[in-house]
Amino acid sequence: MTALSAAPALPEEELVRRPGFWAKARRHRTFVFSGIILLAILLIAVFAPLLAPHDPFMQSIALRLKPPFWHDKTVAEHLLGTDQLGRDYLSRLIYGARISMAIGIGATLMSALIGITLGLLAGYYSGWIDTAISTVITTRLSMPIILIALAVVAIVGPSLTVVIVVLGLLLWDQFAVVTRVATQQVCTRDYVTSARVLGCSVGHILFREILPNIRAPLMVVATVEMAHAVLLEAALSFLGLGVQAPLPSWGLMLSEAKTAMFFSPWLIVLPGACLFILALAINLMGDAMRDLTAGGRG
Amino acid sequence: MLLDVHDLHVTLPDQGRKLRAVRGVDLSVAAGETLCLVGESGCGKSMTALALMGLLPRRAERRAARLRLGLTDLGGLSDSAMSALRGRRMSMIFQEPMTALNPVFPIGDQLCSVYRRHTRANGAAARARAIEVLESVGLTNAALRMRQYPHQLSGGLRQRVLIAMALICEPELMICDEPTTALDVTTQAQILHILKEAQAARNMGMIFITHDLGVVARIADRVAVMYAGRVVEEGTREAVLRHPAHPYTRGLIASVPKPGGGEPGQTRLASIAGNVPAFHQEDARCPFLSRCLQRMDVCAETPPPVRQAPAGQSFACHLLPGWVESRAAGVEKRA
Amino acid sequence: MAAVVMVIVSVICFVLSNVASDPAVGIAGAQATDADLAVVRQTYGLDRPLPVRYAEYIGNLLQGDFGTSYLAKRPVLEMILERLPVTALLAFLSMALALAIALPLGCAAALWPNTLVDRLSQVLAVTGQAIPNFWAGLLLIVVFGVQLRWLPISGSDTLAHFVLPAITLGTFAMPPLMRLIRAGMIEVLASDYIRTARAMGIRPFALTFKYALKNAVLPVISLAAVQLGFMLGGSIVVESIFALNGVGYLAWQSMSRSDMPVIQAIVLLISMIYIVLTLAADLLNGIMDPRLRGARK
Numbered sequence: 001m002t003a004l005s006a007a008p009a010l011p012e013e014e015l016v017r018r019p020g021f022w023a024k025a026r027r028h029r030t031f032v033f034s035g036i037i038l039l040a041i042l043l044i045a046v047f048a049p050l051l052a053p054h055d056p057f058m059q060s061i062a063l064r065l066k067p068p069f070w071h072d073k074t075v076a077e078h079l080l081g082t083d084q085l086g087r088d089y090l091s092r093l094i095y096g097a098r099i100s101m102a103i104g105i106g107a108t109l110m111s112a113l114i115g116i117t118l119g120l121l122a123g124y125y126s127g128w129i130d131t132a133i134s135t136v137i138t139t140r141l142s143m144p145i146i147l148i149a150l151a152v153v154a155i156v157g158p159s160l161t162v163v164i165v166v167l168g169l170l171l172w173d174q175f176a177v178v179t180r181v182a183t184q185q186v187c188t189r190d191y192v193t194s195a196r197v198l199g200c201s202v203g204h205i206l207f208r209e210i211l212p213n214i215r216a217p218l219m220v221v222a223t224v225e226m227a228h229a230v231l232l233e234a235a236l237s238f239l240g241l242g243v244q245a246p247l248p249s250w251g252l253m254l255s256e257a258k259t260a261m262f263f264s265p266w267l268i269v270l271p272g273a274c275l276f277i278l279a280l281a282i283n284l285m286g287d288a289m290r291d292l293t294a295g296g297r298g
Numbered sequence: 299m300l301l302d303v304h305d306l307h308v309t310l311p312d313q314g315r316k317l318r319a320v321r322g323v324d325l326s327v328a329a330g331e332t333l334c335l336v337g338e339s340g341c342g343k344s345m346t347a348l349a350l351m352g353l354l355p356r357r358a359e360r361r362a363a364r365l366r367l368g369l370t371d372l373g374g375l376s377d378s379a380m381s382a383l384r385g386r387r388m389s390m391i392f393q394e395p396m397t398a399l400n401p402v403f404p405i406g407d408q409l410c411s412v413y414r415r416h417t418r419a420n421g422a423a424a425r426a427r428a429i430e431v432l433e434s435v436g437l438t439n440a441a442l443r444m445r446q447y448p449h450q451l452s453g454g455l456r457q458r459v460l461i462a463m464a465l466i467c468e469p470e471l472m473i474c475d476e477p478t479t480a481l482d483v484t485t486q487a488q489i490l491h492i493l494k495e496a497q498a499a500r501n502m503g504m505i506f507i508t509h510d511l512g513v514v515a516r517i518a519d520r521v522a523v524m525y526a527g528r529v530v531e532e533g534t535r536e537a538v539l540r541h542p543a544h545p546y547t548r549g550l551i552a553s554v555p556k557p558g559g560g561e562p563g564q565t566r567l568a569s570i571a572g573n574v575p576a577f578h579q580e581d582a583r584c585p586f587l588s589r590c591l592q593r594m595d596v597c598a599e600t601p602p603p604v605r606q607a608p609a610g611q612s613f614a615c616h617l618l619p620g621w622v623e624s625r626a627a628g629v630e631k632r633a
Numbered sequence: 634m635a636a637v638v639m640v641i642v643s644v645i646c647f648v649l650s651n652v653a654s655d656p657a658v659g660i661a662g663a664q665a666t667d668a669d670l671a672v673v674r675q676t677y678g679l680d681r682p683l684p685v686r687y688a689e690y691i692g693n694l695l696q697g698d699f700g701t702s703y704l705a706k707r708p709v710l711e712m713i714l715e716r717l718p719v720t721a722l723l724a725f726l727s728m729a730l731a732l733a734i735a736l737p738l739g740c741a742a743a744l745w746p747n748t749l750v751d752r753l754s755q756v757l758a759v760t761g762q763a764i765p766n767f768w769a770g771l772l773l774i775v776v777f778g779v780q781l782r783w784l785p786i787s788g789s790d791t792l793a794h795f796v797l798p799a800i801t802l803g804t805f806a807m808p809p810l811m812r813l814i815r816a817g818m819i820e821v822l823a824s825d826y827i828r829t830a831r832a833m834g835i836r837p838f839a840l841t842f843k844y845a846l847k848n849a850v851l852p853v854i855s856l857a858a859v860q861l862g863f864m865l866g867g868s869i870v871v872e873s874i875f876a877l878n879g880v881g882y883l884a885w886q887s888m889s890r891s892d893m894p895v896i897q898a899i900v901l902l903i904s905m906i907y908i909v910l911t912l913a914a915d916l917l918n919g920i921m922d923p924r925l926r927g928a929r930k
Contacts, residue, residue, distance in 0.1 A: 138634065139641045142911075143904045144866025147884060151649055151896050154888040231765050235870050238767050239885055254768060258874075261771060262779055272768030279763035287759070353832060378836075385834030392832075397825040401924055402847050412833045447923040463833060 024292055031288035037281035045097040052091035053079070056248050060086030068266050083253070083267060084260050092248035093274055099249045100230050100278055103164055107229035108222055110168025112175050116218065119179025120206045124187060133176070140173050146235060153241045160243050163233050171225045171232075178221050182214040216293035223286030227279045234275050250275050300503040301327040301350070301471055304364035308342070308349050311357050318577045319345040321527035321585075327471065327503040327520075332494075334514045334535075335507045336550070337524035340574040343507045346524070347473045350505075351390050352380040367471060386416040389464035390473040394480055395457035399448035405459050406444030409466060416467045431462045434499075435492050454485035458492065465496055471503045472496075478513065490517055511554050515539060521611075523547050526574055526585035533611020543607035543622060544615050545590045546570070584616065592617060635908055642904045647690050650700075650897035651683075699901075700894035702887075709898040713880055720879035723871070724864045726795050727802035728857065735807050739814025740841060743822060743849075754815065758808035766867065770801035770874045787876035798875045802867060806860040813856055817849030824848075851922050858914035862907035 025031045044051060060082070067073055068081040068089070075082075080090040122133035152166050186192060187210070195205050234251030236242030243249035245256070250271040257267035308320035320342045327333045335343045349360050350372070365373040367388060375383070384390075392398055400408055409431070410424035419427065425444065432440040435458045448456060457477060464472055474493065478486040494517055497504050506517060514521055514535065521538040523531040523546065531544040542548045549570040572589040584590070584597045594616060602614045608623065650656065657673045674680045678689075693700070699709040734757075742754040777797060787794075821827060822845055830844050868881035876882070880899060887895035919925045 135634065135637055135641070139638045139645075142638055142642060142862075142907050143645070143900065144863065144907070146866050146869060147900050147903060150869070150884070150888050151900060154891060154896070155649070155893075227763065234765050235767060239870065239873065239888075241888060251765075251767075254771065258771070261775060265775055268768065268771045268775070272765060272772070275765045275768060276763055279765070280759065283759060283763050351832060353828070381831075381834050381836060383834065384832055390832045392825065392828065394825055398829045400826040400830070400844055400848070402851075402922060403844075404923075408830075411835065411839075415833075415835055415839075449924050460829065463829070 021292065025288075028288055028292060030284050031292065034281045034284035034288060037277065038285060041097050041278055041281070042101060044094055045101040048094050048098050052088075052094045053077070054088035054091045056087060056091040056095045057246050058087060062086065065260065065264050067264065068270075071266075080270060081264075081266055083256065084264075089266075089270060092253060093250070093270060096248045096250040096253065096271065096274065097278075099160065099243060099247065100233070100275070102160070103167065103233040104226045104230045104278075104282070106164040107167035107171060107233075108226040110165070111171035111225055111229075112218070112222060113172075114169070115172030115175025116179045116211070118172065119176040120183055120210060122176070123180040123183025124202070124206060124210070126184075130180075133180070137173055137176050137180075140170070145170050146232065149232065149236060150239065150241050153236065158236075158241050158244055160247065160249075163236060163242050167229050167232055171229060174221045174225060175218065178217050179214065182217055183210055186210050186213055216289075219293065220286050220289045223282050223289060227282040227286070230275065230282070231279055299326050300329045300331075300368060301325065301505075302364055302366040303350070303362060306346065306349060306362040306365065307360070308345050308354065309359045310345075310355070312578070315578045318580075319527055320349060321577060323524070323527070323529050324532075325505075325522060325529070327505060329470065329503050330497065330501040331519045332497065332504040332506055332517055333520045333522060334518035335505060335522050335524060336509065336511070336514055338509060338574050340526075340576070341524045342527040343524050344475055347390065347475050347505065347507055350473065351384060351388065352377070353384075353390070382416070385412050385464070385469070386467045387469055388471040388473065389467075389469045390475065391457070391460045391464050391477050393476040395453050395460055395477075396480070398460055399456055401448055404445050404447055405451070409444070409459070409463055412463055413466050427466060428462075431466045432459070434496070435459075435462045435465070436488070437462070453481055454488065457481065457485075457489055461489070461492060461496070465500075468500055469502065471505070473505045473507070475507045476509070479508070479510070486513075493517070511539070511551065523550070527577060528585055528614065530586065530615070531611060531613040533607070533609065533613075537607065537609035537611040541607065541609035541622070543605075543609070543611065543617075543619065544586075544613040545592045545617070546586050547613075548622075549589075549591075584614075592621075635912055639905065639908060642908075643691060643694065643901060644687070646897040646901040646904075647687050649900070650893040651679075651686060651690075656893065694901075699898040702895050703892045704887075704890055705892075709894050712883060712895065713898060713902060716878055716880045716883050719877055720865065720868050720872070720881055723795060723798055723802060723868055723877060723879060724861060726799035727806065727864055728861050730799050730803040731807040731810055731860070732857065734803075735810035735814055739811045740818055740846065742811075742815045743818030744841060746819065751815075754811060758811055761804045761808040764804060766801050766805050767870045767874055769804055770797070770871055773797045773801060774874070794875075794877070798871050798877060801874070802864055802871045805867070806864060810853060810856060810860065813853050814849060817852060818845060821845045821848045847921075851918060854917050854921070855911070855914045858910040859907075862903075862910050865903050865906060 054077075063075060063078065063082050064084055064086045066075045066078050066082045069079050071081075078088050078090070080088075080093065083089055083092070118133050118136070122130045122137075149163075149166050149170060153162055156162050156166075192205060192209055195209050200209070233242055233249065234254070237249040237251035238255045240255065243252055245252060253271040254268055257264070257271075261268045303323065303325040306320055306323040306325075307318070309316045309318050311317075323342070323346055325333065325335075325346070335346065337343050345354070348354050349362075350365070352372070352375070354360055360373075362373055365371065367383070370383070370387075372380070372383075399405065406425065406428055409428035410421070413419055413424045413427055414421075417424075428444060429440045432443060437443055437455065437458055443451075443455075443459075448459075451459065461477075472493075477493075478489050481489065490513065493504065493506075496502065506513070508514060518535040521531075521533065521535050522529050523538065523544065525546050531538055531542065531547045538547060539551065542551055549568070552568040553570060555567055570589055575585070575588060577585070582599065582601050584593075584602045587593055587597050590597065596616050600616075602616050604612050604614050605619045606612055607619050656677070657670045657679055678686070697710060699713070701707065702709055702712060705712065738750075738754045738757070742751040745751060774797065818841075822841075827840065827845055830840055835844065865880075868879060869884050870881070871877070872879045872881040873885050880903075883895065884899045886892075887899070
């Protein structure tokens with residue numbers, strides 16, 4: 001079907017452009033902007049225990065539903081307020097970054113592995129292997145991710161690991177599609193033919209000759225899928241079938257806040273804003289990558 | 299005079315600087331007359347045509363001392379007034395017929411749309427007129443063709459459809475920007491024939507842009523040779539082709555391969571070394587200076603004046619009129 | 634290809650409901666003893682070999698029997714069909730909204746590139762794609778439903794009830810459509826045939842909306858079909874926030890309670906609809922693009 005034939009823009013000179021990449025990237029405003037945000041969130045996630053002022057799991061009946069610092073009824077030691085169980089919101093948001101980053105990176109790596117391998121095989125060997133893999137891709141494309149993910153998690157039982165694995169097993173379709181088309185384009189080039197003639201093993205050709213030269217569109221796909229994974233986990237947790245309480249997933253925090261949101265709007269504004277900022281930064285990074293790796297005159 | 303252009307300038311923005319594509323061009327075309335605009339790629343002939351039609355890109359600037367079609371001042375018209383003129387009193391066809399028609403509409407629709415835009419005709423009248431004009435350009439089975447899509451027609455047929463589209467409102471002036479360059483020689487001959495017939499039937503003025511001197515020889519009444527944004531020679535076909543006065547024109551004509559070998563003792567194809575320069579600043583020098591074999595010191599200091607050659611055409615050069623004849627005579631004397 | 638995919642999808646759904654989870658437990662309940670389970674297995678023929686059960690499953694499907702809900706004890710198809718109109722209405726309204734914004738905005742961005750309109754369209758696109766749609770839904774509820782009290786926030790009685798949900802579901806679909814229109818229009822507006830039309834004096838309005846748009850809109854049809862399919866899946870979140878009694882809400886309820894027959898039927902149905910939508914889009918493309926209508930002459 002049509003989705004399978006979307007051709008990525010492969011730069012004309014691939015590896016040769018590497019020396020100039022970082023110089024150009026440094027000057028690209030979107031790249032720098034989104035890069036800083038992503039780095040910040042990553043650092044927050046990694047150093048969460050050092051940054052969080054309180055224990056995100058510690059409940060306190062007395063200090064329930066205290067508003068953040070811009071409200072008059074705020075409490076000094078809880079900068080962003082507390083939730084309905086008295087847990088410090090700022091700490092929960094900081095620890096929530098860990099979960100979102102874990103999901104984003106974990107699921108993306110897994111789906112990249114699956115998708116790229118499938119795409120390389122399908123693009124390199126045409127014939128029945130390609131037909132078989134294309135059928136698999138089309139099947140996966142026909143099934144709505146969120147329903148499948150929910151169904152599987154419902155069966156297996158929800159947890160953070162399950163969510164990462166399930167999303168990793170479902171998000172590989174774009175990797176496969178783009179890799180397949182890019183591989184087909186690259187296979188006609190001379191260095192692949194000469195590698196074959198020299199008797200290189202298939203594995204070598206796929207991973208040492210072809211893969212490095214199709215990195216550009218794949219980096220863009222990786223950002224798209226990472227944003228996808230983060231938002232999907234949030235949706236799953238929001239529906240109760242993702243990360244389970246008392247873990248501070250931003251999606252879960254939104255779900256927990258549903259009942260109290262009419263009187264304590266910060267409970268939904270803050271975690272949602274975090275998700276938005278993370279997804280935005282990832283998407284902008286993807287756009288910047290697309291700009292920077294567009295071949296030709298640059 | 300049907301078309302009267304004096305001192306036309308066109309500048310385009312080019313990465314921060316301004317590119318002067320057309321630098322003071324004068325043109326005139328009478329009704330029923332064909333003017334061929336000749337020159338290399340980059341000399342500004344297409345830009346001139348676009349400037350006349352008001353089809354320059356948004357950021358381009360156009361100014362002219364006089365820009366008149368009949369009694370209408372083209373320079374002072376608004377965009378919508380200009381658009382009402384296009385296709386009705388002046389029309390243009392382009393070089394690439396394969397991509398010039400809208401792929402998702404039948405050609406009948408496209409023809410009728412143009413006709414109905416400019417007249418108050420209803421659907422039936424427009425269709426009848428479209429069939430009429432398709433037949434006049436030699437399209438057989440016109441009624442069937444009306445329902446076909448562009449991808450079902452060959453390049454030559456598509457160009458005929460485009461000519462029909464250009465003629466459907468009986469314009470006074472038609473501009474053809476290298477319409478036969480992308481076609482094979484036989485088709486080329488057919489298209490030229492159609493154009494000449496159409497012109498004769500309607501007493502239409504025609505500007506034909508080409509770099510092919512063979513085409514010029516076949517259809518031109520007058521010839522204007524352009525170089526680097528300026529007209530360097532202009533006159534009747536006889537005068538310019540048989541007795542060229544400007545060194546550039548001479549170079550062009552000499553570089554046409556002649557079966558039989560050209561001049562006695564000539565072993566290689568003659569060509570003019572170098573490329574057409576692009577101009578970003580006002581320049582007092584002769585544009586052809588860098589490639590002219592007859593250059594003199596004065597050519598680098600003052601703009602060449604417009605002189606009249608013995609055969610009657612005008613040319614812009616510091617060399618005196620009749621220099622060709624006197625040199626030839628000089629050679630003969632020495633030889 | 635489509636047929637093969639449908640078969641594979643049906644296998645996956647069968648596996649989901651009959652292999653990955655134990656139907657006997659589903660029917661008898663979690664508290665059932667082993668003896669109870671054995672009785673259930675015999676009664677429902679759950680001890681027969683899998684291929685036989687799969688054949689029976691397909692046979693049932695073709696007759697319109699999608700199974701019986703464990704919890705409601707009703708035919709699943711009936712339950713789905715009851716709720717389908719709500720979800721269908723939501724999906725179509727969302728798509729209409731997304732197109733209503735994407736088409737004009739994309740055209741405007743292409744007509745005046747790098748101006749305020751274009752920047753605005755880019756901002757909207759990037760924001761729309763990054764916003765978690767359930768967060769948008771919650772915010773809309775708080776702002777429009779509660780603080781401003783303009784629109785109802787739960788239930789599905791009147792058309793007004795669908796406004797906020799449609800906005801929520803549409804925000805994710807709008808950006809890709811708008812980007813595609815913008816890119817397509819920019820390319821088309823620079824084409825030779827638009828130059829011809831302009832040279833023949835066609836007015837700018839007709840030029841854009843009749844001549845150019847018909848060319849640029851072709852790939853949008855395929856994308857819109859795909860997005861519609863996503864919306865059917867994504868409705869699960871929106872329906873549960875806004876308490877719309879549609880198929881998505883049913884799916885969520887079933888998943889929370891492990892009502893497998895309902896889950897697999899919904900997955901199967903939505904996948905089938907998606908496949909049909911993409912086929913329909915191909916068909917529509919063939920109708921609208923004369924070059925695809927087969928070799929003539």
